[in-house]
Amino acid sequence: MSEVQRRKYTQEERTAIFDGEFMPHIDSMYNFAFRLTFDEDDAKDLVQDTYMKAFRFINSFEQGTNAKAWLFRILKNSFINEYRKKSKQPAKVDYQEVETFYNSDDVDYQSTTDLRAESVKDMLGDEISNALNALAVDFRTVIILADLEGFTYEEMAKILDIPIGTVRSRLHRARNLLKDKLKGYAQSMGYNTDEEEE
Amino acid sequence: MEINNQSSGERKLQCNDVTRCFQLLESILDGDLGENGKEVLKEKLDKCQPCFEHFHLEQAIREVLKTKCTKQPVPTELADSIRQMIQESK
Numbered sequence: 001m002s003e004v005q006r007r008k009y010t011q012e013e014r015t016a017i018f019d020g021e022f023m024p025h026i027d028s029m030y031n032f033a034f035r036l037t038f039d040e041d042d043a044k045d046l047v048q049d050t051y052m053k054a055f056r057f058i059n060s061f062e063q064g065t066n067a068k069a070w071l072f073r074i075l076k077n078s079f080i081n082e083y084r085k086k087s088k089q090p091a092k093v094d095y096q097e098v099e100t101f102y103n104s105d106d107v108d109y110q111s112t113t114d115l116r117a118e119s120v121k122d123m124l125g126d127e128i129s130n131a132l133n134a135l136a137v138d139f140r141t142v143i144i145l146a147d148l149e150g151f152t153y154e155e156m157a158k159i160l161d162i163p164i165g166t167v168r169s170r171l172h173r174a175r176n177l178l179k180d181k182l183k184g185y186a187q188s189m190g191y192n193t194d195e196e197e198e
Numbered sequence: 199m200e201i202n203n204q205s206s207g208e209r210k211l212q213c214n215d216v217t218r219c220f221q222l223l224e225s226i227l228d229g230d231l232g233e234n235g236k237e238v239l240k241e242k243l244d245k246c247q248p249c250f251e252h253f254h255l256e257q258a259i260r261e262v263l264k265t266k267c268t269k270q271p272v273p274t275e276l277a278d279s280i281r282q283m284i285q286e287s288k
Contacts, residue, residue, distance in 0.1 A: 018284070023277065023280075026272060026276065026277055026280075027272050030270065030272045030273075030276065031269060031270050031272075034270045035270075040270075040273070043270075044273060044276055047276065047280075048276070048279065048280055048283065051280045051283075051284070052280075052283060052284070052287070055284050055287070056287075115255060116255070117251075117254040117255045117257070117258040118258075120255065120258040120259055120262055121258050121261070121262065123262060123266070124266070125266040125267060125268050126268065128262050128263060128266045128267055129266075129267050129268045132263070132267065143263065146228060147259075147260050147263040147264055148263060148264065148267060150264075152228075152229060152230065153225075153228065153230050168221070168224075168225070168230075171224075171228070172221070172224060175224075175256070175259060178259065179255075179259065182259075
């Protein structure tokens with residue numbers, strides 16, 4: 001994602017790129033925005049802003065490169081710069097503080113967890129979603145990008161502006177935290193939830 | 199994936215290098231090693247119980263995240279309002 005200005009697209013090309021390469025990702029974009037903000041209106045504004053910026057800076061998008069990653073990067077930056085400040089959900093972790101903590105890429109890999117693959121498979125969508133939503137935004141983000149949206153380490157590094165090693169270690173930490181939450185669920189119930197689906 | 203069919207009795211119960219192994223397994227699951235990972239993976243899963251368990255747990259977590267997370271329906275008017283804003287900005 002270089003900032004180098006390529007030749008300018010014509011009006012027709014811009015419309016074609018916008019409709020053909022940008023708009024098809026609106027579903028993923030909205031869901032990403034919602035998982036960051038937990039608010040429908042904020043998510044809508046964030047997606048709208050992102051698309052406006054994408055259109056304005058369309059000349060810095062290189063055709064043939066990954067439009068989805070390009071859009072996600074704009075959305076994530078908009079979120080950090082604008083929404084995080086006014087978001088109803090206060091950021092649980094200070095970004096700077098988290099970064100210094102992350103930047104040691106040494107991570108403890110231990111086989112201590114007594115969570116079983118089988119009990120994970122039995123969990124309900126709501127339990128999985130709740131566990132994910134309970135993570136601090138930076139951890140939540142890497143899991144969304146990797147597991148829900150299928151981005152590679154390399155794409156994630158570009159979206160988040162961090163080295164690949166940091167992507168790997170942050171993702172590992174995020175999944176460990178998620179495992180802790182899921183372990184809590186697994187212990188607290190025998191999978192007979194009485195809650196009614198609305 | 200046919201990795202469930204070995205008896206666990208043949209696997210060692212202690213992993214000698216948990217950090218390296220688990221990191222490797224996670225990279226494989228995340229698709230970061232491509233085809234290179236396949237052989238290493240088979241070796242690990244056949245011979246090491248902690249690796250075997252870690253792999254299956256990590257795989258299950260990725261799978262449920264991918265398939266079970268509740269999706270938010272996109273507001274119907276969002277796409278139109280974006281197009282309109284673009285139109286007005288031209």
